[in-house]
Amino acid sequence: VKDDEEHHSVTVLCSSNEVYGISQDMCVTCGSIGVNEEGRLISCSQCGQSxxxxxxxxxxxxxxxxxxxxxxxxxxxxxxxxxxxxxxxxLLLCDDCDISYHTYCLSPPLDHVPKGNWKCQW
Structure with a gap:
């Protein structure tokens, strides 16, 4: 990840023989912990990655x-x-809430994936 004024690269090296704990969640994509507003992370409800x-x-x-x-x-x-x-x-991904549905699981089902934005009923 390229360093700039807004983002800073973080490298964390751990040995498989050592116990290492980090007191803050780290972004899986950029590897940054961040501060203030940049430190706000969302976590996957399934796997827990942030x-x-x-x-x-x-x-x-x-x-x-x-x-x-x-x-x-x-x-x-x-x-x-x-x-x-x-x-x-x-599999359609809602442009508002990121919830997914197969086209054929919707009620009523869709014949094809729509072009452009798509929003679920929620």
């Missing part, structure tokens, strides 16, 4: 849906209806 919202392309304010249902990172994204990760080409 990310800066801007590192995962989430620039909007967090909606009530995210607080109620939790947020999942891309590695843990599943269809909210069927709970499966298969058929990724038909």
């Amino acid at each position: 990310y800066h919202p801007y590192c995962v392309g989430f620039t909007k304010m967090f909606s009530k849906v995210i607080f109620d249902k939790g947020w999942r990172c891309l590695d843990c994204t599943v269809c909210e209806c069927c709970g499966k990760t298969t058929d990724e080409a038909k």
